[in-house]
Amino acid sequence: MLIEMTLLDLIGMLVSFVLTVLVLLYAFDDNALFRVAVYLFVGVAAGYASAVALKDVIFPRMFGLERDQLLLVLLWIVLLAMKLSPRTARIGNPAAGLLVGVGAAVAVGGSIQGTLIPQVLAAGDFFAPSLMRQSFQAGFAGQGIGYLIRGLAILVGTVATLAHFHFGAKPAPNQIPQRYHLIEIISKVGQFFIAVTFGVIFAGIYSATLTALVERLAFIYQVIQLFISGL
Amino acid sequence: MGFTDDSDNDLPDWLSDLGSDQGDEGIEYGEDSAFDPEEDKPEWITNDPSSGFELPEEDEEEVPDWLAGLREQHSTSTGPKTDADIFLSDDDDLDDQDWLENIRDQYVGEEGEGEISPEEELDIDFLDTIQALKAEDEQEEPPVSDDEPTVRLQDYFASPEEEMPAKEDTPDWISGLPSMGFGDRDADQPGEDEAQAEEEADTDWLRKIRDQEAAERGEPVEESPGEPESDIPEGRYPKEQPFSETPEVTGSLPAWMETLQTSGLVLPSEPDTDEELAGAGYSDEEISTLFEQDDLPDWLGSDSAPDTGPSAEPSAPSRTPEQEEDEKPIERAELPSWLQAIRPVEAVTSVAEDHLPDEQEALPSGEQERVGPLSGLRDVLPAEPHIIHFGTPPRAIPGFELTEIQRQHADLLKSMVGTESASAPTKRRTVANPQQILRWVIAILLLAFTFAAFWLSNSFTLMLPKPEGMPPENLAVISLVNELSAGDQVLLAVEYQPGLSGELEAASAALVQHLLLQDARIVLVSTQPTGPGLGDAFLQENFKGDDYISSRQYANLGYVSGGSAGLLNFASDIRQTKADMAWDQPPLSDLQTIQDFALVAVLTEDPDTARSWVEQVQPLLENPLTGQEVPMVMVVSAQAEPLVYPYYYTDPQQVAGLISGIGGGAYYETVTGPSIAQHFWTAYNVGLVLAMIIIAVGSIYNLTRNSLSGLSKGRS
Amino acid sequence: MTSFKLIMIMAFAGLMLFYYFLGKRRNLRHLRDIPAFYRLRGTVELAVEDGTRIHVAVGRGDVLSPQGASAMVGLSLLRQIARVASDSDHPPLATTGDGLLGILAQDTIRVCFEELNLAPNYEPTLGRVTGLTPFSYAAGTMPMIFDDAISANLMIGSFGSEAALITSAGERSQTKTLAGTDNLPGQAILYATAHDPLIGEELYAGGAYMDAGPMHEASLHTQDVFRWAIIGLVIILSLVGLIQGLVTP
Amino acid sequence: MKKFISNFRAPLGMIFAISAGLIMLMTYVLPLDGLRAIILNIVMIGAAAALVIGVFNLLAVHVKRVEEDNKALGSLVLILALVITFVVTLLQEYTGFYPDWLPGSDWLLTYIQVPVESALMGVMAVTLVYAAARIVTQRPSIFSMIFVLTLLVTMIASTQFGMDSNLGQSVQTFISHGLASGGARGIIIGVALGTIATGLRILMGFDRPYGG
Incomplete structure (x- = not known):
């Protein structure tokens, strides 16, 4: 198998092997070699990302513009570049302002259109009404009750979690501002749901990191196997 | 100052007028009415055009900034607070606590025995002082330029009792002189009479550096009785701050001298923008x-x-410091700052706010430090004694020359201050051993057992999970792919980070395999810069046995920048967004809009990215003419599954199918045949079980230890 | 739906302005206790006294996406901290994983230095882009935490699961970490690994609790109003769904 | 003149931010697709340009480190890696004579970026286990225990044993798609509210992170 590989691939595999081992050593402690590997990675990632931004976005789009638009965009980029120096940074405010303004609008519009409205409207599906009805109609009462319990869990979880974040409180001299007692109780329920949610997501993240670790160890095993068989 | 209300940043200009109506009410957050410096111009400015004070807007070009700053300070010291004032407030508001002012007053008081006449006030003018320094050799009257700011200090010195407030109006350049040790000229001259002290012009100002050295060595220093301001508290001498900045060099003086000079002499000029002026009205900035x-x-x-x-x-x-001392309430028990830090602020602020009249609360306290750890202290070094204007270089002083001795002394001072201002070298923090050992144990166990799973793979391999347990969201993906016809275009969004390639490739390998079996045409796209490269690598490394892949017949639209905004743009007009692609040739020639795809599959680990696709792209997948909707499926990391699942659970579904993590990939591979997920499955399970054991044992051990320690504490 | 969105935006903005002016009349803060912010105040104070550096990680959220909003909160807090700590031996250091955010972080620090008349002391490297992809950002931030006398990490912005690398570096160097992100996996990570995690919406309260201005508090009260409106809607809609499910036609 | 310019710097930024933002926001609620496309087209170029500017920032930091400390090997490596990757990627794109025997951008991505990033992700597994094992000590509360319990149950359900068990699947489904789904929805809606408020503060000019 080693013979099938090009020299470049072979070198690449060795480089990859060394880098993987160096980074995995960080599991034990920070060390100089790990840092070199990390800096190499940061440099490659930045160089790659910026080159891609140039070749895939800036150049193609700018070449497609008319002259006036091109000049305008160039001016804008120059203004943005002014931010690099403290002396000229203020000149770039309009260019940065435009980006921030559009971003803010996307945040507002996107959150309302993409999250808030769909999530609120989705409340009608908490109990999966059509499935529940079908279950009851088909005589699967247990399944129907299952939908009912799950729907209740989602409803209570959504409401309690959302209520937990309630910020308003009544201030009183010499005391920590307190929320209404009812909100505090709901908040405790919300915290329970939050802990469960984070537990589930954390398990998912661990699953992802473990898969990455397994993938790297599989690679190390593969390289060792290749060289042992090649010897 | 400290964590201040973002007042200058807070009120937009369009609201500032509105806000001004609320100004009087704006107890907590400030006085909006202070926004307009013109309206609130003090009477003594408006009535006395000859005073040389003009608002910053006027004659900006002619007047050097340090003068502008000077008059600005005066113009605002009686009027509303401007932005500059807010930042000056540490100096301005220090009043009689300001040690710089005290020294200045000592300086003046020695001339006039504590009484300052309007004529004498002129002597403290900047140019006068400089010329006085020069007069040491030349013995001539200092010229006064036309645009020189003449300070009407008599307004402040209306009565002897009001002498101290006058000090706050002393320009910082005067304050700066003593701040550098120049003002303490009597320190080593015990027995020198006041007449001699009055002959300021005869005093070598640089010699005072030496004098101060002598004073600090413990030589007797004569202090005028009855002049509390002469009691310069120990520790009031600035050490590094006046020199921590490097004003621009004019060339007329040695650079360090100019630094000294500007550090002490030049005042901050007016705020740079009207907006800042407007924002300055917020007294909450200081509250x-x-x-x-x-x-x-x-x-x-x-x-x-x-x-x-x-x-x-x-x-x-x-009030004098003595008066203040008398008025001090009995000190309470001291609380360490860390304890204060964890004390609820509301509980504390509310108390103080009950005591504070609103109007006064809105005003800056004139006697406290407001920045840094000294915040709240009185009679301390000002946190920012070197408030100067850096925008323009100081004006050169003609004819000012240093003697060799002066230079030597100055060098000595510079070296002393230089060491003071040097920052402590950084230290790397040490790591506690027990934590390190625990981490090592976990790392060794995890790496060893997982690696052993590969080493022993010939003798021990887990089978894939039973397909009967496949969740409906997985089944939905499979059925959607089954419905595809040969030649249907599938948009594959490679939206994962390289670090997640292990999991996402394991999860999606079966899907891609299934797509290729259906003879679907694949089009790659990504909003991650690395996405196109990852997509290519994924296909080429894992499916190079397929001619369609190895001959690169699939299209790669590349990187779409701009985040969700870019995604929206892409979904709105795919051709315009990727105008550089060969849209008139296969395989792209059939595609006009995003609705021409038969399926959209998003591979991501990030729920935000998934949400962006749902928010920005999914609404555009419905053909407005036919009402048909292109299904969108997702292959997500296990971490994103609980967050993406609700989009599948809605009716109508925003996500038509879902595969999550290596588990989802494993299920899918039971249909399409073993692939990456199968390869990793055993080691993955070993790592999962091991982690569960470590977490369970660790948690039980920690809980037991906590309980036992709690019990033992209870007994003791 | 179009008019509904418009009305919703107008109502949100209108309520914010209403609470803004109402808040200016009030003396006391009408917000609940979030201990993490009190501890942050203490941490900042200690850092300034200690002569150590505060690291503010603004994250890698794309400004042109909803994730950019969390970075804006991070910038607000950066501004508040920079105003306090800029004249210390080691002024605060901001790291970002996005080019535009890097510019904005630099701007924020620079403006604070100018406000404090410390402009000559300002160094552009106080606002750093440590990497341009999420993982390279986290990886690039790790050595900085080890080397730059960091005594506290404030992570306010958009972080994914890679946040564990940063909190791990903080934990190894015994550095206190207060962190919040809009990203749910990131929140789960921070919940387990940060000393003071900010959960969910608490992140957006940073400005109000760190005195960034009355509008920040007004925002929270507005959010509360909409929160209960949404809760009401959710309950009604889900009950309608339940009835639909139970009542067989 | 200076005064004139200084008067208009921050307001100009604000004017651009607010006007562009409001126009963009209107495109979400009104049929202004053409306008939105124009804005987005320009904005995307700017966003990409900002990314390149970010590279200059990154370079500046590490060039400074190299200047200050000759032993800053890591920084030197970073600079070289960045420049080489940048040049190679562009050369490959715009010249037809890049030799095959030299490592190209794909090679750099495949053999450097992917393995290091994956390994970092793998190292995180150790960090997470360590953190999860200590959380009940670090933050002793009933909710920490709930967190750990949920974590363990979900992990069990993710194993081969759990996936093949009906009970395991039912429990996993209820926790993940019921309890966690409810909590996640609450958090998501809350985050959306916070996002809207933050965005509106910028659009109303109260927050001006662009130098104002």
């Missing part, structure tokens, strides 16, 4: 601080009586 006096330990904040800070009222009577 609500991180290290609010209310947040401070009692021993720090005890003397901060609310009625001691009317710095904006020139006629308000001031």
